[in-house]
Amino acid sequence: xxxxxxxxxxxxxxxxxxxxxxxxxxxxxxxxxxxxxxxxxxxxxxxxxxxxxxxxxxxxxxxxxxxxxxxxxxxxxxxxxxxxxxxxxxxxxxxxxxxxxxxxxxxxxxxxxxxxxxxxxxxxxxxxxxxxxxxxxxxxxxxxxxxxxxxxxxxxxxxxxxxxxxxxxxxxxxxxxxxxxxxxxxxxxxxxxxxxxxxxxxxxxxxxxxxxxxxxxxxxxxxxxxxxxxxxxxxxxxxxxxxxxxxxxxxxxxxxxxxxxxxxxxxxxxxxxxxxxxxxxxxxxxxxxxxxxxxxxxxxxxxxxxxxxxxxxxxxxxxxxxxxxxxxxxxxxxxxxxxxxxxxxxxxxxxxxxxxxxxxxxxxxxxxxxxxxxxxxxxxxxxxxxxxxxxxxxxxxx
Numbered sequence: 001x002x003x004x005x006x007x008x009x010x011x012x013x014x015x016x017x018x019x020x021x022x023x024x025x026x027x028x029x030x031x032x033x034x035x036x037x038x039x040x041x042x043x044x045x046x047x048x049x050x051x052x053x054x055x056x057x058x059x060x061x062x063x064x065x066x067x068x069x070x071x072x073x074x075x076x077x078x079x080x081x082x083x084x085x086x087x088x089x090x091x092x093x094x095x096x097x098x099x100x101x102x103x104x105x106x107x108x109x110x111x112x113x114x115x116x117x118x119x120x121x122x123x124x125x126x127x128x129x130x131x132x133x134x135x136x137x138x139x140x141x142x143x144x145x146x147x148x149x150x151x152x153x154x155x156x157x158x159x160x161x162x163x164x165x166x167x168x169x170x171x172x173x174x175x176x177x178x179x180x181x182x183x184x185x186x187x188x189x190x191x192x193x194x195x196x197x198x199x200x201x202x203x204x205x206x207x208x209x210x211x212x213x214x215x216x217x218x219x220x221x222x223x224x225x226x227x228x229x230x231x232x233x234x235x236x237x238x239x240x241x242x243x244x245x246x247x248x249x250x251x252x253x254x255x256x257x258x259x260x261x262x263x264x265x266x267x268x269x270x271x272x273x274x275x276x277x278x279x280x281x282x283x284x285x286x287x288x289x290x291x292x293x294x295x296x297x298x299x300x301x302x303x304x305x306x307x308x309x310x311x312x313x314x315x316x317x318x319x320x321x322x323x324x325x326x327x328x329x330x331x332x333x334x335x336x337x338x339x340x341x342x343x344x345x346x347x348x349x350x351x352x353x354x355x356x357x358x359x360x361x362x363x364x365x366x367x368x369x370x371x372x373x374x375x376x377x378x379x380x381x382x383x384x385x386x387x388x389x390x391x392x393x394x395x396x397x398x
Contacts, residue, residue: 002026004393005180005188007172007204008196009033011043011382012374014155016194019386020393021162029164030188034171034200039152041273042198043379045343047223047253047261048148049236050074051377052089052140054109054116055248060359061388066377067113069384070142076383082150083256089143089236090124092133092327098240099135105240106138115142128235130330143236147256148379172197175208177366192393195370199272199346203285205370210363213352214372215292216285218272218344219247219311221264224320225340230260232335237327245302246347246358246375250314250323252332261340262324262332265314266307268293272346292349301354348373360385364392 004026006013017031031038050073053066077084093099102118109116121133131137159166171183179189197204202216238251245266253261270289273280296304313319317339321332348357360381361372369392371385378385 002191003028003030003189004192004194005030005032005190006194006196007032007180008198008201009035009038009166009168010041010196010198011039011152011155011379012198012371012385013194013196014038014152014159015382015386016196016389017164018155018159018162019390021159021164023390023394025394025397026191030167031159031164032167032170032172032182032188034169036169038156038166038168042343043152044148045341046148046376046379047264048145048256049253049380050142050144050146051380052109052114052116052143053112053377054105054114054138054140055241055243056108056112057358058108058111061362062359062377062381063108063112065360065381065384065388069377069381072383073146073380074142074144077146077151080154082154083147085145085254085256085258087145087235087254088127088139088141089238090127090131090133091138091140091238091240092124092131093136093240094134094326096134101240101243102136102138104243109138109140114140116140128233128237130233130328131235131237132327132329145236145254145256172204172207177368180208191367192396193368194389194393195368196374198374199344201370201372201374202348205363205372208365208368208370210365210370212363213350214348214357214361215288215351216272217289217292217296217347217349217356218269218274219266219347220269220274221266221343221345222314222320223261223263223340223342224317224337225255226260227336227338229258230254230335231258232330233260233328239327242303245307246345246356250320252324252327260335262320262337263340264343265311265320266345267311267314268308269344272344275342275344292351295351296349296354299354302356345375347375367396369393
C-alpha cells in the first residue's frame, strides 16, 4: 500500500495533505503531530494577516508563492465564511532614506504581480485619517486579516472528509529512507515522506540524514491587543522595514474581528517554542542555538547585536506603544492593551556565510522532501506551498 507520511500538523502540513489527497495518488495519507491537537503553534499564533507579497526579492520562493497564495487564501476564506477583515494596508515612511526603500518595495511588488500603488502622502487621509508618512506611502488593498482559528478548524474538517489519518502526541526520534521511528519506538513505514515540522523541521531533517550549513535562530514575537474592539483605524499601518532582515517592525494590525494589535517584536529566544522565560525550553537543541547567538552577538553578524539591544526594550508595553505611535497621529496610549498570545519565528541561520536565510528552503533526498525555514509569510503561502509540494510528489512517482 502506498503511504504518504507528513510530519507536522500545522497549516502547511494540513494543506499539503488536502492537496495531495485530492489527487488520489496514495492509498493512505498519514499526518503526524507531536502535540495533542493540530495547529498548536505558528498556525494560530500568527497575526492573521494575509500578506500581499511585495517584501520579497523576485527570485525567491516567497515572491513566487505569495501573490498567488494571497488570492487563493482570500478566496478560500470568502467561500468558506471564515471571518475576514478587508481592511488593506498602508506602508509609511519617516525620512528620505525610507522613501528609497519604499520605492524598492513598490518595484518588487510590481515584479511579483502584486496589486499595489505608491501614493503621495497628501492623499493618506482618504485611506486612514490617523496614518502619517514622510512623503509617500504604499497602498496594498489585498492585505486582509482572517481568523487563524476558524481557518484551521475548516481545514481540519476538510481533511477528515478526505479520509486523511492523523496521529497526535507523536514525536519522531529517528528514521531511515524506508521508515521513521516515534517516541514510543513504533516503526512507521512510508513510500514518501514530507517534513513540514515547522520549528522542528531542521532537527528532523538532521535525524533523517540531511546535512546542511544551517542552525536555528528563533525570535519571539510579542503582541499587544486592545481590550475592546477598535473603530479608530481603517487600515493596517506598517513601517518601512530593514530589508536586510526578515522582520517587518512594530506595526498596527486590525484583526479579523476588529481588535487592534501592536507588534510583533523579534526578541531572541532559546528554542522554537520558548514562549515564556522557562516555558517550552528544549535543551536538546538549545545548546546549538546559544552557540549561534553568541557568535552572532560578538561579531554582530547581520546586525544581530544591534537587533538584540533594540528588541529587548519591547519587554515593556510602553516601548511597543511608543514605537507604534511613530506611525500615527493618534496617541495609542489612549487605548487599553493586554499582552496577547506570542508567536515564534523559527529562523534559519547560515553559519557558514554568517547570514539569515531569507527564503523558504526545500530540500529533496530520495523519498523525502524537507520544508525548512517555513516562516512568515508561510501562513499566507500555505495553499500555494501545498500546490508546489504536490507537484513535486507527483513528479517523483512519474
